Amino acid sequence: MTRAPLPEGIRFLDPEEAAARAEAVATLRDLYRQWGYLRVEVPALERLEPDHPRASKAFKLVDVGGSVLALRSDFTPALARLVRTAYPAVAAGEERPLRFSYDGLVWHAIDPELARGREFTQVGIELVGVSSARADAELIHLARESVRALGLTPRVEVGNPAYVTALFDAAGVPDGARGGLADAIDRKDQSAVIALVEGHGLRGPAADAIVEVPDLYGGPEVVDEALSRVPTAAARRALERLAGVLDEFEDQGDLMLDLGMARRLSYYTGVTFRAYTFDFGQPLLGGGRYDGSLLPRAAGFALGLGRVLAAVEAAREPFDGGAVDVSTAGRHADPLVASLDDAAARRLRAAGVRVVRSVADEPAAARAEAVTMGADFLLLPAHAGERPGERLVALREGHDHVVEQRLRSLLAAEGA
């Protein structure tokens, strides 16, 4: 049997993909920096903790001493660990907003299915030490802005699983039945919800609200609808928090409420959200509040970079093969120069031009090499008596003369 070069669900990135990824990460880092989030790095190798929310999904390794390690499977618990170590007062309950951003790989030891990798890049932020509708709104706003910054139109669904929990408490749903019922609500499986509610003999306004909750999605009116027959104070608080988050937005157009968001990662306790974009069937990012689980007050989100870039690619598709030649777009601003003249090349690089050093030993071979690598210009060593820059050769027909002039003036510049 032939051996696959890489484990399943793991892949190489070609230069184009790697560049797209690096650019997207840079865009997001910049966005988060502008909002005052401080970038941190957390280790990829962790001690395996059985109570880690994704312990069963983690790739495990054995340390030299025999203890079990895990590859990072989720940034949020890793960031929480960082806060517990570096900011013990905040981890103990001090109210003080801390903003962190991160980006890097996570690994999931799952059955590799179609279109689901096992190693993927996540970019995200956490807002720790504060819990309020205003803090929730900041994260939802930045989730929306993240999607926009990458050139996509966002639609963010916002829910509060605490509402469903409050309904369960009010209706007296037994502990053993909660998982299955939350699951059915989350899948908007009306018939299963009805069957479970009837099967457990649940009756009364809270039971009715449980049956109706899967269909409560849409604009702010769904909160009013739910508030009109809210069974308990806890349910009211969960709804009012959602309303409060919405109130923070002047433009609610891209937001959508879903009171039936009932089942998320185990650590979420409050407002949660996911972002989608048009004609792309999978969520681009997800996040929420996890007060009281990993930290006393904290919320955040993580964006799946591969997903987002696939969505960007899909959005671009209709233009493929059209009149716009993508391969040369942007080339004028960022020409590629091949060079046999090391001193001249240094001057161009100092001015920010991309210059590849030719490994050929004579001009004809250098020209062939330059064409192969797709260079726009070839820079040959000046002969005695020639002005610097005179031996810059344009390799493309119809090349940009403004760019050529700029390169020539850089080469001829004083102090060269």
Place this chain on the structure above:
Amino acid sequence: MSEGGQAGGQRPWLVVALPKGRVLDQSLAMLKDVGLAVEVPKDPRALRYEGDGVRALVMRNADVPTYVDLGVADAGVVGYDVLLEAGSRLYAPVDLGFGRCRISLIRPRGATGPVRRVASKYPRMTTEYLRRLGSPAEVVELSGNVELACLSGLADAVVDVVETGATLKANDLEEVDVIALSSARFVVNRAALKLKSARLRPLIAALRESAQQG
């Protein structure tokens, strides 16, 4: 995307994944009932049926969750048994009421010996069921005619679909326990429901009404 892109032209507002077989006709009838008629092509090998603003992709039952989950189709029709087996997180807002069956544990009539090996085309459901009972029995995955496993001695029980029970009777088998009830569900991609809710909501309501009457 490969399918829809070239030959399909512009993507209609709704792409729906439908399973081949008996359920297909019932699904098409129900879609027509709610104003989403598609033309059934003369060529029986055709895999895409077009209608006004809607396209139906015709595929194997078990592939429907994949198409809908990845968003290649916005919605689909699929048996609840398939969703359970796939561990699917898709929205399943409508029980369409047709394609009713039970997923049951089946043994030769009168068998009382220990269950050591169970054959099924539902390995996931079977494993979960056995685990719930605390049984250490081994699960063997088969692709069809699962009852044969019981008759030939490959397994001492099977987990399979029971519709009328006629196959069981003919082979002197008996239904020992019902594991799940199944019927066709209208499933919706999670993103599609949020992005196209203005049109999908009324569609879901209409399908529920239609299912209730039918």
